[in-house]
Amino acid sequence: MTTVLPLIIVVPILAAVGAFVLPRWSFPVALVGSLATVGLAVALAIEATATGAVRHTIGGWRAPLGIDLVLDGLALVMVLLTALIGLAITLYGRGYFGRAAPETEKGRQAVYFWALWMFLWAALNALFLSGDVFNLYVTLELLGFSAVALTALADKPNVLKAAMRYLIVSLSGSLMYLTGVAFLYGGFGVLDIAQLSSLTRETPALAVAAALMTAGLAMKTALFPLHFWLPPAHANAAAPVSALLSALVVKGSFYILLRLWLEVLYPLAGTFVPQVISLLGVGAIVWGSLQAIRQTRLKLLIAYSTVAQLGYLFVLIPILALERDNTLVLGGVICFVLAHASAKAAAFLSAGNILQALNDDKLSKLDGLMRALPLTVTAFGLAGLSLVALPPSGGFVAKWLMLDVAISRGYWGLTVVIVGGGLLAAVYVMRVMGRLFKQAAQPEVLSALKPVPRVMEFSAFGLALLAIGLGFAGVYVLRLLEIGARAVAGGG
Amino acid sequence: MTWENSLPLLIVLTSLIPGAIIFFLREAAHGVRTVLNLVGAFSKLVLIAIMIGGLQAGVTYETRLPLLPNFDLVLRSDSLSVLFVILSASLWLVTTIYAIGYLEESPNRSRFFGFFSLCVSATMGIALAGNLITLLIFYEFLTICTYPLVVHRGTEKALRGGRTYLVYTLIGGVLLLVAVIWLHAVVGAVEFMDGGVLNGVAQSQPALFSLLYVMFVAAFGVKAALVPLHGWLPRAMVAPAPVSALLHAVAVVKAGAFGIVRITYDLYGIAVANQLGVLTPLLLITCLTIVVGSLFAIFQDDLKKRLAYSTVSQVSYIILGVALFGPIGSIGGLLHLVHQGVMKITLFFGAGNLxxxxxxxxVSEMDGVGRRMPLTMAAFTVGALGMIGVPPTAGFISKWYLGSGALAANESWVIGVLVLSSLLNAAYFLPILYRAWFKEQQAPWPEEHDFGGRLETHWTLLMPPVVTGLFALLLGIVPYILRSLVEVIILKEYIG
Amino acid sequence: MIGSAVLYALGGVALFGMGLYALLAYPNLLRKILGMNVMGTGAFTILIAAAYRGSDAAPDPVPHALVITGIVVSVCATGLALSLAVRIQAVTGAAYLTPDEEDAP
Structure with a gap:
């Protein structure tokens, strides 16, 4: 049995504790923790590609009371994604929080940031690797708490209120999920996903569980019309936190939803529930994009873009539940997750750079920034390409797969939505890019810009390159997804 | 990686890599930038020469990278791609030299030359694309790289022009995306082949495949500026002159026309397209475009706008050759692919110099300019006479083949369209030539710029139009060289 | 006839609903937090009801273990929510979620 699997959760937790108790050393501790976690993720990838899916029972305690960690292709892809984006955010955070002493306000924020961020990373890894529905609940809560606390770091009225709304939504979503778990256990007597997978059939208990869990998770993933909490939280948080929330945290709850429909709730594939989810996804694409077009602040625009892009994740759920063994459908959704995560992180980090330089993110102030911050603007532009799904980019590959699914099955309505969403995305991306390319209306503003640390520019640019590079990685992502696709039998 | 499977990729990379490096150069790094540009352009030409040599010896060069299951990125050399590659690569070299002279004193040069190089890489990719997904990827990539060039000046007007350009091309791109995936859903993965690959399956579902053909033509027609999809082209005229040259002769408009050629010959097959009955509507649209473009051109006083509408009209000659079923018309279309590029770039260089x-x-400011800039105007005159189709210019050869092709295809009314279009061409070009050569200078030049030296303008600006003008003449006087290559292509398309 | 397990479960559902109502209906943050706790209690009650295995058999221990874990999580949640509420009161002067004001980002 491997020992690396639990380490990828333990190491970031240790880093979180270390960053908290050694405030003067919080960044070095977090950096070491980040590097080690990335190394562990790579080690896991090598192991899983060599030996197939991995199942580990912590401390030898068997289910139902013990904790099983399961690493299959899907989990591995998510762990790797988190590692890549996580590393960039750690580097960015260094530039963002600087070297302020822990006694100052900024230094205090920095210590909390490093500790909470490491904790959040651990929660994400634990979530992706959880093998049973109850542990998923616990990790979901840990993720939610660290995300809320990170949002609240800035200590301004709007930020605190956004964090409070976020907490309320997050908690009610988790409690709905937990009630769903109770119904699952009452109906089938097990919590292990692999065991549930072979037991579930279309019963009232499953239907109630499906409704509760789906609603709760959709709320936490900000699925339209339950998205109201997301834009203020994502737009008001500190730049690295915004990137984390939009790129990774919402993907955590979506990951659970995806797993549930793939492995537990699929007997309900023919009912109206997945259809409703899909329709709400369509609503998200349309509404989110239109709202993004209307925004006058860059970070709000990006946040509404997240609302829209999250919609794409849901539109294929009915097909996914019906065709569980079709890696291409799952591949489309997962490629979209990867592309959106990297592009959105790059966009938020670029916006953070612009905010740092201008001390403002009103769109009307962005004229001519291409000349002043070429690297940051290029990063935003590349991220925008992926969001619009123009080739070559990860977004293009994802849309290609999704359109392939829609067109080959004759879903013309879905085709129109996917294509139209891309055009709407082009409109809001161009609202920003057009200004950045413009001649500066006020040259004196450009000469008074505050300097942006190089590491912040380069980490945003690196993530943008990742979003583009994913356009050439489709084959490899699909190959990773094949690893142990639902082959990990219940170990309990 | 062997030579055979890396050469097409290298041809793309010889401009992609310099382009990527140029982005990171300081504005003042004039020397490094020029060296990078020229090394890239020359090594591209050398690689193309090697590829032509290999093709004659029967070698196929193919780069294949897995993109998705069933979908590879395929870059492959065939005669049609070689034709387009030679044209774009040589014109790129000339345009780069011109752009160096034109822009070296303006801001944001690194950005400009970076995107300029990326555009050419995209064009190479379009030319060498061995299947639809590759064509789509590079076609969209071209859209992205040209936008920053169109809005280069950053003025309100430039941004509006760029926005219009994007609206048109993105919608065209989306149409292409849907058509490509739809086709794949019906027939699976297909790659381009001489004579087409849809024989049989297309005739079994004529309605569907006609619809797909319409989608393809509309998608490529946006960049090829087919009426009524041409609206972006005159508005994109706000871009600097080298960009206009690139848009009209080297890359964008050409990519659209080339896409229609590819789809018709190597995807559907010209015979299949003829059986589906989609060529006749295409013929009507091209004729409409030819006439409407020329009519609009007459009424433009802005020289570049007049040239832009002239492009709308002239690019349709290429597609006219496609739409005329029969080898002679096809030869005329492909010849014009090259001829239009050489002539139009000469005209834009001339306009840029003025x-x-x-x-x-x-146009109204051009009185007597022939005496002030004789070499520039001589080159411009060759280009203009070529557009009208006066022998011995290249344009005459194109029109001759197109006319004969129309007769061979029993569409003799097309001759009437050609004659009408030539008259209209004369109506908007001859007044320019008259003003330039025969009228006296009426007023001082609006804004004279002294480059020093004895030449009428800076040598980097003067050399390109003179060279391309000579080529436009050469292609008309010695048409055999190019025609033999084109005949090889067309023979394969008709025999399969 | 309704068995005691079903009765418990229904009670849990009722508690959950009441908590949710409080969460949505009351503007005061403290009431919202209390509502969340009631919701949680409802979820736990449903879980405990799922442990019932007939009047003769001993109840299933697994849900009890889950509920204990859940209570710990819920305490943490309450702590976090209370501290946020305190900060909001300190910064804005009221423990309410008033509409956002136009402050610098």
Missing amino acids: AETLGIHK
Whole structure:
């Protein structure tokens, strides 16, 4: 049995504790923790590609009371994604929080940031690797708490209120999920996903569980019309936190939803529930994009873009539940997750750079920034390409797969939505890019810009390159997804 | 990686890599930038020469990278791609030299030359694309790289022009995306082949495949500026002159026309397209475009706008050759692919020189300019006469083949369209030539710029139009060289 | 006839609903937090009801273990929510979620 699997959760937790108790050393501790976690993720990838899916029972305690960690292709892809984006955010955070002493306000924020961020990373890894529905609940809560606390770091009225709304939504979503778990256990007597997978059939208990869990998770993933909490939280948080929330945290709850429909709730594939989810996804694409077009602040625009892009994740759920063994459908959704995560992180980090330089993110102030911050603007532009799904980019590959699914099955309505969403995305991306390319209306503003640390520019640019590079990685992502696709039998 | 499977990729990379490096150069790094540009352009030409040599010896060069299951990125050399590659690569070299002279004193040069190189890489990719997904990827990539060039000046007008350009091309791109995936859903993965690959399956579902053909033509027709999809082209004229040259002769408009050629010959097959009955509507649209474009051109006083509408009209000659079923018309279309590029780039270089040296932007300001800039105007005159189709210019050869092709295809009314179009061409080009050569200078030049030296303008600005003008003449006087290559292509398309 | 397990479960559902109502209906943050706790209690009650295995058999221990874990999580949640509420009161002067004001980002 491997020992690396639990380490990828333990190491970031240790880093979180270390960053908290050694405030003067919080960044070095977090950096070491980040590097080690990335190394562990790579080690896991090598192991899983060599030996197939991995199942580990912590401390030898068997289910139902013990904790099983399961690493299959899907989990591995998510762990790797988190590692890549996580590393960039750690580097960015260094530039963002600087070297302020822990006694100052900024230094205090920095210590909390490093500790909470490491904790959040651990929660994400634990979530992706959880093998049973109850542990998923616990990790979901840990993720939610660290995300809320990170949002609240800035200590301004709007930020605190956004964090409070976020907490309320997050908690009610988790409690709905937990009630769903109770119904699952009452109906089938097990919590292990692999065991549930072979037991579930279309019963009232499953239907109630499906409704509760789906609603709760959709709320936490900000699925339209339950998205109201997301834009203020994502737009008001500190730049690295915004990137984390939009790129990774919402993907955590979506990951659970995806797993549930793939492995537990699929007997309900023919009912109206997945259809409703899909329709709400369509609503998200349309509404989110239109709202993004209307925004006058860059970070709000990006946040509404997240609302829209999250919609794409849901539109294929009915097909996914019906065709569980079709890696291409799952591949489309997962490629979209990867592309959106990297592009959105790059966009938020670029916006953070612009905010740092201008001390403002009103769109009307962005004229001519291409000349002043070429690297940051290029990063935003590349991220925008992926969001619009123009080739070559990860977004293009994802849309290609999704359109392939829609067109080959004759879903013309879905085709129109996917294509139209891309055009709407082009409109809001161009609202920003057009200004950045413009001649500066006020040259004196450009000469008074505050300097942006190089590491912040380069980490945003690196993530943008990742979003583009994913356009050439489709084959490899699909190959990773094949690893142990639902082959990990219940170990309990 | 062997030579055979890396050469097409290298041809793309010889401009992609310099382009990527140029982005990171300081504005003042004039020397490094020029060296990078020229090394890239020359090594591309050398690689193309090697590829032509290999093709004659029967070698196929193919780069294949897995993109998705069933979908590879395929870059492959065949005669049709070679034709387009030679044209774009040589014109790129000339345009780069011209752009160096034109822009070296303006801001954001690194950005400009970076995107300029990326555009050419995209064009190479379009030319060498061995299947639809590759064509789509590079076609969209071209859209992205040209936008920053169109809005290069950053003025309100430039941004509006860029926005219009994007609206048109993105919608065209989306149409292409849906058509490509739809086709794949019906027939699976297909790659381009001489004579087409849809024989049989297309005739079994004529309605569907006609619809797909319409989608393809509409998608490529946006960039090829087919009426009524041409609206972006005149508005994109706000871009600097080298960009206009690139848009009209080297890359964008050509990519659209080339896409229609590819789809018709190597995807559907010209015979299949003829059986589906989609060529006749295409013929009507091209004829409409030819006439409407010329009519609009007459009424433009802005020189570049007049040239832009002239492009709308002239690019349709290429597609006219496609739409005329029969080898002679096809030869005329492909010849015009090259001829139009060489002639139009000469005209834009000329217009750019007038703007840069004397500040002339309007036809009405051109009185007597022939005496002030004789070499530039001589080149411009060759281009203009070529557009009208006067022998011995290249344009005459194109029109001759197109006319004969129309007769061979029993569409003799097309001759009437050609004659009408030539008259209209004369109506908007001859007044320019008359003003330039035979009228006296009426007023001081709007904004004269002294480059020093004894030449009428800076040598980097003067050399390109003279060279391309000579080529436009050469292609008309010695048409055999190019025609033999084109005949090889067309023979394969018709025999399969 | 309704068995005691079903009765418990229904009670849990009722508690959950009441908590949710409080969460949505009351503007005061403290009431919202209390509502969340009631919701949680409802979820736990449903879980405990799922442990019932007939009047003769001993109840299933697994849900009890889950509920204990859940209570710990819920305490943490309450702590976090209370501290946020305190900060909001300190910064804005009221423990309510008033509409956002136009402050610098």
